[in-house]
Amino acid sequence: MPADVRAARTACPKHMEYGPCGGVGFDGSCEIDEALRCPFVDGAAIAWHGVVAETGGGPSRGADPLPDPTPSPGAARVRDLLATRRIVVADFPARALDARSLAACVAAMSGPVDAVLSGDAGPARVQFAPSYRARLIADEGMLPFIGVNCRDRNRVALEGELAGLAHAGAGVVHCVTGDHTETGSRPDAKPVFDIDSTQLAALARAAGHLVSVGESPTTPPVGQRAARLREKEKAGADLCFVNHCGGAQPVARFIAEARALGSTSGFIPCIPIVLDEGSAHLLRTFTTLVLPPGYLDGILRAADPRAAGIVAAVELSRAMLALDGVVGIDLSGGAAPGREVEHARDLAEIARRLEDEL
Template identity: 30%
Template sequence: MELGACPKSMRYGPCGGVRTGGGCEVVDEPCPFVGRPLVEWAGTELAPRAIELPRFLVDHRPTGDDRVDRQVLDDYAASGVAVLLGDHLDDPPAVDRVAAAERTVDAGVPTIATITGRDRSTDERAEMIDGLLAAGVAAVLCVTGDHPSARFTAHPDVTFVSEGTLLAGEVRSRGGRVAVAESPAAEPTRQRAARLVEKQRAGADIAVLNHSGPVADVIAFAEQASALGCRLPMYAPVPVMTDLASMAALEQFPGLTIADDAVNAMHTSSDPFSTGLDLAVAMAGELLGSGSIAGVNLSGVATSGGAVERGRVMRRVVDAVTA
């Protein structure tokens, strides 16, 4: 595959889904960006701006059931956390992302809302960004987005018409605060910290990291990025998993790594629920105490018990860390 032949049409690749060994998440070929020099930002260099957010950021996936979603959001409001609204391929069709952002903000929960580069024209992206900003989100998370080939056997065709780095500039030009993602454990790992700096130059204000193994590796990445000039507050990932199904849901994503010790502990535990909670609490506490991390992102489906139970699990992690 030649450079420029990225199945996601990326210019500022690689995406966060590069597989172990440097393979593309879409096709059985090497990622065209691996083994090549880092692609530097070609536009105007922009300085990051301050964003006020709590130290806990929780993944929130609306169900489309207003009663259930309101109960979950009331729990989050009482916990004093922020939420990260995704833009997932398998979100319920009934979920309107701008309306979901309006609900989270109206519930008194600070919100980062995601926009991907999948299947949206320039006008459609502008309309969505304007809608999210009008809803009052604290920031828009700009990501290229995963390709359905990475997780689903049968899937519709998708077209990538923008990407994370370019979306950062689009959101910034429309007056919004910008969050960006990075995957420290995805190949080429030696370029990932520098790539985050390029996203900062493109307009990023805050970074949300993807799962990248043990705490020491996350902290080492944050310190490396800072040494290269990254001034973005970084939210480090904490996998929340209380059963093997919720752990498997995280492991299906290419470019994501959960610490081997945590995986082994879950597989051998006679009480996966308590083990998973303890692992999340310990990791969150260690990351927040490191001095290198601005906050933590409690991430994952957490439980097979449904949305309300998931919200309660996340709240238990927060309560235990802050006790």
């Protein structure tokens, strides 16, 4: 590991090697320590150099070549789908640790929505294990995209989950470093951060998965975000979820920058879903959230915020789907407590209105 990368890794509370994380402040401050300038924001993107063991035992995974993966059945399903049309993914609104809520939400969304993204949630950090969630969702008839974070498991536990996810039918494994435990509902827990999202992408690819990662184009270092994605692709990423960055124009700019660097990703921009004050509150908790000007207020001040939120999401989705390189959209956000199934129905309604654009 290069010396400057080692120094940055030592300073970073998440011990990231391929930083920064998506939570870095707009002023370059650390997500969890405002007094710390994130050590990754002022330099070039860290070049992909493999998954390196911290213990001094040498690389545990080579940078190149990666082992030939055996595609998981879920990954093959998604590749087939993406070969025919664009897709609608939706953040999964089901209550954590509640299989009945999970089944009810799948029933409400199945059909118009192609896949659900079930990942980390600040207000509900304790969830069914990723591979078990994938199996539950797949058994109910929905294609699961499963978020896996590096906060709660070390590399060995993650490798076990990745093997389980391939077996359980995960269509995509979405690799994130994860918010620190000092944010979210479980500050009592010790964070792990044995590896980071880029390294996790490599492990997921090696396990045969279709791999997605996130990038935040408007978060420092803005000029390095596309280059950072390129390094994640070298590690194993196939798809990029573009976090909320202010609308279709910033997404188009980001895709153009990435393509100029040789990016091969399919892009899935996040669409903010605001249907009431509860879903707006949840969206505001997202780190580095940038919404199109007036988006939130326009919905919440409408006579019927739910109807206005559906119309706004459809319009923004259409603008995103018109961009070169966009292979789908992600209806992003969450439900107000107790409105999980209604929220799922509204997501299905948004997806239904987009059928002609896919």
